[in-house]
Amino acid sequence: MSTGAFSDTGLFVCFEGGEGGGKSTQSRLLQQWLEADGHEVVLTFEPGDTEVGKRIRQIVLSPETGELSNRTEVLLYAADKAEHVDTVVLPALRAGRVVITDRYVDSALAYQGAGRTEAVAEVEAVNRWATRDLRPHLTVVLDLAPQAGLGRFEERDRIEGESLEFHQRVREAFLAMAAADPDHYLVVDARGSIEEIHAVIRARVAAMLVTA
Template structure:
């Protein structure tokens, strides 16, 4: 996959998002990518949603703690939007402006998949909220780690509030991630998440590398 001629963000850094269902290995692959980039001399910011900021950590507790109980789907979506707004304004945009490679474990697509397709909110209503919260900042590349929820949930351990949803919920989430990727192949790569982590890591590196070259050109 080659970078498009019109990157979705214009900062000198590179923005990479990992998306996928529960147990797909996003955290592992985010960490492996960050380690490889740092060893290659890149400045890297590794973060996650929800919880990439101090405010986000508090919001994450509300969103994922089973003790929170049921939330209105719209309430849940608004809390996720607040986390994203703080994350982009205080961490992601400044890092990109400094020329860093920003790697996030989850971003807007998770809101569209989980609160949209999963909770059955109207994605056409939800997406403008998420884009407004993030100032329409979009990743250069989104890596979707695809896995059958029946396999992924078995990897996840003790379920949090979202992981504890029925498998039908997670099926809808998975299908929406794949639909988003299919609609924009220039900015997405889908990788099977049931392979060896090192094999997946090398495929991630191959997908990210062309964007690193473009970033150097933009910065020069």
């Protein structure tokens, strides 16, 4: 992957990983800890945390949508990211805030690239353009075997309902991205307790704040 641009103002933290790993829970805990320490935090997510994104989310995740062309799916997710970066992420970073997002570009590379067996380089090119090549300072990958993660859902959306093989490819893609750039990734075993996982994440982010 090419070297991208990192914000030189606020701090950008992303949570990634397969289904059921606790991204939303850990995002909220990190937000609460940072705010208690006096930081201004924007907690956000993809897809769907803009007015345009809400419509895209309905299309890409609703089981009622049925089959989509893989390229259509790539472009819809990229459109959500473009709107998200321009209207939520970049304005917050420029204001010096901490931005915590539940999913970002790596999800496109793992799901629409590796999961759908599309050319990852092509998926990345579209998504890097859509996001102005903005990279998180830290990506936390909450790693969990697909069998365990999917078992936490009573009902599944369009993506969660994909095959076990699909979700295994997704997991392997996240781990490969993290292994290739350890300075900007933290892989955490999502089988731990909520408190244990939060402590590991908090320690890494605290070290970043000290050196910022």
